Amino acid sequence: MSVLTVRPAAPVRRPVRLPAPAATWIVAASAVPAGELDIGLLAGPYVAADVLARRLRTEGRRVVLTTGIDDHHPDVVARALRTGRRPDDVAEAFGEAIAADLRHAGVRLDAVARPARDAGHRRRMQAWFRRLCAEGVLVGRTVPWLWCAPCGHWLDGALAAGRCPGCDAAASGGACPSCLRPNEAVELAGVRCAVCGGTPEVRPVAGYVLPLEGFRERLREHWAGLPPVAGALVRWPAEVPATRPGEYGLPVDGARLATAFGRALTHLVAAQTVAADGPYRAVHFLGSRDAALHTLLIPALLDVAGLPLPRHLHISEPYTTGAGRPLWAIDAVADVGADTLRRHVCAYRPVGRPVVHRDRELAGSGSRLTEGWNGWLAGVLAVVRDEHGGRVPDAAPGGAGWRELRAGLERTGEELAQAHEPAGFAPRRVVALLDGVVARAAEFAAVNAPEPDPGRRAAATAAQLTVASALACWAWPLLPQGAGRLAATLGVRAGRPAATALRGPAAGTVLRAPAGPLFGL
Ligand SMILES: [Zn+2]
Ligand SMILES: [Zn+2]
Known part of the structure; x- marks a missing residue:
């Protein structure tokens, strides 16, 4: 400065x-x-x-x-x-x-x-x-x-x-x-x-x-x-x-x-x-x-x-x-x-x-990140650690509902672009859209959790890592600290262009989960 x-x-x-x-x-x-x-x-x-x-x-x-x-x-x-x-x-x-x-x-x-x-x-x-x-x-x-x-x-x-x-x-x-x-x-x-x-x-x-x-x-x-x-x-x-x-x-x-x-x-x-x-x-x-x-x-x-x-x-x-x-x-x-x-x-x-201002609303903003966002991300990282030796599985993203989730994410990307235009800039909408990404990803995780087939499990995990990578990209302007930590965990670049949001981390990448929480530190 x-x-x-x-x-x-x-x-x-x-x-x-x-x-x-x-x-x-x-x-x-x-x-x-x-x-x-x-x-x-x-x-x-x-x-x-x-x-x-x-x-x-x-x-x-x-x-x-x-x-x-x-x-x-x-x-x-x-x-x-x-x-x-x-x-x-x-x-x-x-x-x-x-x-x-x-x-x-x-x-x-x-x-x-x-x-x-x-x-x-x-x-x-x-x-x-x-x-x-x-x-x-x-x-x-x-x-x-x-x-x-x-x-x-x-x-x-x-x-x-x-x-x-x-x-x-x-x-x-x-x-x-x-x-x-x-x-x-x-x-x-x-x-x-x-x-x-x-x-x-x-x-x-x-x-x-x-x-x-x-x-x-x-x-x-x-x-x-x-x-x-x-x-x-x-x-x-x-x-x-x-x-x-x-x-x-x-x-x-x-x-x-x-x-x-x-x-x-x-x-x-x-x-x-x-x-x-x-x-x-x-x-x-x-x-x-x-x-x-x-x-x-x-x-x-x-x-x-x-x-x-x-x-x-x-x-x-x-x-x-x-x-x-x-x-x-x-x-x-x-x-x-x-x-x-x-x-x-x-x-x-x-x-x-x-x-x-209300203190309980500020506390609620914190728990959306620490419970909602971090809760889903911790689940994905645990699966990677326990089932894939801590590496990004070598599988194309897939799983029950992936096609719909992926289409929804593409729409979200367009809506986020609109919400960040100088003319119609809408920070409240940005927050709602990012929360929506996490909510849909958590639902996808729950639906695919009972999947017994290892190949299909790997695909669902790769799908969630793609969503996590998109979240690191899209959330960076609003939440630079947490998005930066998530990007570092996934081995993707922080603050990268939104056009690359839906590219997941490369197969075989060792995920470095941080000791503390990702968002809302
Ligand atoms: Zn006076
Ligand atoms: Zn007056």
Whole structure:
């Protein structure tokens, strides 16, 4: 994992090249280093983005998986003020923790955009800011901001507490957790300082705004026929602040970049870096609170820069653990292992509706792997050990019901391919299809267990090893640890293309069963 870096300027004369196939740029929405990584964020953008990236890589497609860490987010400042620390120290500590948590959950990122820690990225954002001002994309405007005199800070994000101007639910600055309407803190009804509870003053502040009206039709057209994101386009205000007062945020011309605009500009610079390697198609994974940022603000800036707009959005609803009882990703990985956690957050992925976490469902996700999957696999490996000296039998796959099972697996392979397409990516369906493979294989094993003829027994065992090999292939994007162990046991390659899924291990291969469980370690 590296920080996105500046590339040298392109040479004036480029060698003639054949057009490269477009890369798939998978973007997981930026994290805010104001706390540990919560299981809700794994269930939202991160694990799903990683599963898609892994699957597309097995197909030989060029994939870039990135996210960002927004050190300048006002929630970092709020956390610092509440705990008596410096915002920089809060961002540093939680930024490192989040990166480590993602690694432990098996999320393999190619780059993390972190302008606060990357002078090159920062300079390019500042250059873009000046260019957008010079071209009149950003315009000077004096806008009201909230100032808490006793605390001595401007209110933004989690520092402002009030009620949503759209639905009247309790909300902080940024986006309403109930109706998702984006807001500026000054719009909140009954707004107070979240640190001291005092009523802030409204002060006029000169700065820059990005008027959005000019982009609305173009973006409406772009999103037509794509997932229903029109709500965000309707609710987004006519203009958003590009700058904010105060001492937090990336410095630009005597001010600081405003939160949402700063995130969009971070993305724009990352997009230029990705585009320098050739054409790309972007697929974004984000929580619903970031919908307006990814449907309007980011595309608007990409449009100005002449870069490709996002092609597909995968928007998740909140996955919550109940008030005051967070479940940190790091604890969940330690408790149940990365594979069980990845399987669980995909099986209960909060798409189309919010999801409330239940411990017994997480335990159920684990036992599906440790009892269902491992139970069947242990049975096959025991037969190989006891009846074939630990080697793959030299027999063509067969047995009662093999023809039907094989046809079913071919259909499953096609359905899995569909479920892993960037447009219709469906992690919940992936989990169900993989469970179906194991269920059918276990049934096949039970039906063939009483077979007395050694030749037919060997054929049924070869058939099950073919299914195990397919499972190692198909499960790898979702469950890389267990699928990797299964592949090593069978002597087949982990993360191989799905087109080779139904090739079983070679006859005579010595199977190296691991000491521990295959899945759900
Ligand atoms: Zn609301
Ligand atoms: Zn205050």
